[in-house]
Amino acid sequence: MDPVIIIQVIIAAVLGAGLYTLIGIAPGTDETAVLAPVTIALVLLGFSPYVIVAFFMSAIVAKKLTDSIPVAVAGIPGGVMSAPMVEHAMTLKEHGIPNTSIKKMSSGSVIGTLVAVPLSFIVASLILPYADVISEHSGLIFTLGAVFLALLAKNKILSLLVIVPFAILLQGLQHLYWGLEIIPGDTSVFVSFFLGITIGPIVFSLVELINKNHRDNLPFLDKKDIKIRKGEKEEGVPNPFKILDRKEAGSSAAGSVLGTLTFFLTPVGMTVFIGEFITRHIKDPVKRASRALATMDGVTNASYIAGTLIPLIAIGLPLSPMAIGPAAGLFNSPPEYTPENNIHHLLSGTEILIVTVIGVAVALLITYYIIIRFAPQIVGFVFKFIPHEALIGLFAGLVVMLAFMDAGFINIFGTLLVALVAGLLYRNGVNYGVMFMVLYAAPWLLGLFG
Amino acid sequence: MSQEKQSLVDIWGDNVNLKDLLIAMAICVALALGGFIIAPGDDPQPLIFGLVGGVLGFIISSIIIKPKRVVEHVEEEES
Numbered sequence: 230m231d232p233v234i235i236i237q238v239i240i241a242a243v244l245g246a247g248l249y250t251l252i253g254i255a256p257g258t259d260e261t262a263v264l265a266p267v268t269i270a271l272v273l274l275g276f277s278p279y280v281i282v283a284f285f286m287s288a289i290v291a292k293k294l295t296d297s298i299p300v301a302v303a304g305i306p307g308g309v310m311s312a313p314m315v316e317h318a319m320t321l322k323e324h325g326i327p328n329t330s331i332k333k334m335s336s337g338s339v340i341g342t343l344v345a346v347p348l349s350f351i352v353a354s355l356i357l358p359y360a361d362v363i364s365e366h367s368g369l370i371f372t373l374g375a376v377f378l379a380l381l382a383k384n385k386i387l388s389l390l391v392i393v394p395f396a397i398l399l400q401g402l403q404h405l406y407w408g409l410e411i412i413p414g415d416t417s418v419f420v421s422f423f424l425g426i427t428i429g430p431i432v433f434s435l436v437e438l439i440n441k442n443h444r445d446n447l448p449f450l451d452k453k454d455i456k457i458r459k460g461e462k463e464e465g466v467p468n469p470f471k472i473l474d475r476k477e478a479g480s481s482a483a484g485s486v487l488g489t490l491t492f493f494l495t496p497v498g499m500t501v502f503i504g505e506f507i508t509r510h511i512k513d514p515v516k517r518a519s520r521a522l523a524t525m526d527g528v529t530n531a532s533y534i535a536g537t538l539i540p541l542i543a544i545g546l547p548l549s550p551m552a553i554g555p556a557a558g559l560f561n562s563p564p565e566y567t568p569e570n571n572i573h574h575l576l577s578g579t580e581i582l583i584v585t586v587i588g589v590a591v592a593l594l595i596t597y598y599i600i601i602r603f604a605p606q607i608v609g610f611v612f613k614f615i616p617h618e619a620l621i622g623l624f625a626g627l628v629v630m631l632a633f634m635d636a637g638f639i640n641i642f643g644t645l646l647v648a649l650v651a652g653l654l655y656r657n658g659v660n661y662g663v664m665f666m667v668l669y670a671a672p673w674l675l676g677l678f679g
Numbered sequence: 680m681s682q683e684k685q686s687l688v689d690i691w692g693d694n695v696n697l698k699d700l701l702i703a704m705a706i707c708v709a710l711a712l713g714g715f716i717i718a719p720g721d722d723p724q725p726l727i728f729g730l731v732g733g734v735l736g737f738i739i740s741s742i743i744i745k746p747k748r749v750v751e752h753v754e755e756e757e758s
Contacts, residue, residue, distance in 0.1 A: 259691070270726065270730055273723060273726055274723045274726060274727065275723055430691070431690060431691050434688075434690050434691075435690065435700075438688060438697060444688075447686065447688065449686045450686050450687040450688065450689060450694050451686075451687065451694075452687065452694065452747045452748060452749050453693065453694050453747060453748045453749065454748075454749050454751070455748050455749065455750050455751065456751045456752075456753050605752070609750055609752065612746065612748050612750045613746065613748070613750050614741065614746070615741060615746060616695075616699070616703070616740065616741055616744040616745060616746040616747070617690075617691070617693040617694070617695050617746065617747070618695050618696070618699045618700045618702075618703040618704075618740060618744050619703050619707075619737050619740035619741040619744060620737070621690065621691060621695070621700060621703065621704065622700070622703030622704045622705075622706060622707035622708075622736060622737065622740050623707050623733055623734070623736065623737040623740075625704045625707055625708055626704075626707030626708045626710065626711035626712070626732070626733040626736055626737075627711060627730075627733050629708045629711065629712055630708075630711040630712050630714075630715050630729040630730075630732075630733065633712055633715060633716075634715065634725070634726065634729075
């Protein structure tokens with residue numbers, strides 16, 4: 230790789246880490262909604278694949294490091310993934326050692342990252358020989374993936390039941406656009422349907438609020454009271470191996486290995502499962518909580534990294550909940566990337582490795598250092614100056630624009646329709662994963678009926 | 680704050696004021712979509728204009744809308 234690219238890669242990693250350190254802290258931000266649109270936009274802007282991978286890997290590590298911070302500092306989760314950790318962080322808070330949470334969690338994250346990157350490459354090289362067989366039958370595999378994720382969903386029966394109807398909705402819109410000659414027959418709409426599914430729950434909640442009865446029945450909500458604790462100043466560069474004791478580092482590493490190997494399962498589920506499983510036998514609540522926090526953060530980080538890297542290196546198809554969600558832009562952002570021509574095809578395994586290592590290292594150095602030192606200040610800034618309304622507004626703006634870009638004005642309404650249905654299903658216990666898999670499986674699945 | 684205290688709603692994990700949310704969405708959608716449509720050049724110019732518009736919308740909304748959070752800094756000793 231020539232030096233110019235290396236410099237671009239480093240700049241991309243710095244920007245990714247900086248941006249997602251702030252976004253990670255904002256409460257309630259969903260990984261897919263904040264990562265996918267930005268990655269897709271960068272791909273469509275024509276940035277080099279090296280830059281895209283570095284940006285994404287750096288962003289995901291920074292986001293993972295920071296989204297557990299509000300849990301420790303203010304007791305509210307920064308993302309969907311950190312929700313299971315609230316209970317343990319509260320335990321430490323009750324015992325008067327809230328700052329321990331931040332250190333244990335971010336150190337767990339560092340270990341998870343260090344385990345997941347090399348292990349992902351090993352797992353990917355084991356899968357590589359079967360890659361051709363897998364991609365030849367991608368339609369079938371996505372359909373099986375949808376069924377598999379449906380069986381893991383909260384509402385299994387509904388999840389299974391909606392696979393074909395939801396495919397009909399997506400392919401139906403697609404064929405309508407072809408029929409009206411809004412888009413040429415050789416292109417298909419992907420990005421806006423994908424984002425429609427992502428923002429589904431928000432759109433659905435908003436639409437419910439149109440109903441005055443529903444509004445009046447909601448409990449009164451006032452401003453959120455957030456207490457930020459000031460911690461003592463840290464000196465020097467923090468070392469995760471000093472912050473965690475040997476047992477904590479050990480279970481965090483073991484959890485990370487499991488999280489990497491189960492890259493095809495849902496990260497939230499695995500985090501809760503592994504975190505509880507590894508710490509179940511510990512009696513002392515403080516020890517148990519710190520070990521659970523270190524382990525859970527390790528697992529989430531590992532399953533996110535592995536879920537992105539393994540399919541990216543080995544197959545080039547998004548065959549994990551992570552790849553099909555937040556990392557979707559790396560696999561499919563038509564017209565730049567398609568399942569037949571994406572990062573997997575453009576970069577060699579070694580190149581992906583080098584760029585990943587740079588991205589991850591930059592994110593760890595910047596974010597880990599900043600977090601351990603300035604967590605309360607950053608959280609205070611985000612909570613005081615970034616209104617949640619503006620964040621939702623920004624994502625609404627991006628989605629509407631990308632919908633228009635895909636297939637004109639009609640597609641803004643098409644995407645709204647997809648979002649409404651996706652929101653309704655999500656509310657009733659159908660995972661994002663199932664819907665994303667259906668999005669990929671739909672052409673093949675409905676082709677079976679032809 | 681208005682005289683009649685209005686209830687906030689929980690959207691996407693945090694409390695928002697419905698009116699403020701609609702304002703922010705309108706600003707961001709108008710600027711993002713507007714930027715995309717008025718961009719004079721070819722690909723990827725519309726996208727750049729649209730993204731810049733969206734970010735501008737985000738900044739404007741952040742300035743005119745106050746977060747619905749009461750932030751308090753407390754000193755807490757580690758025991």
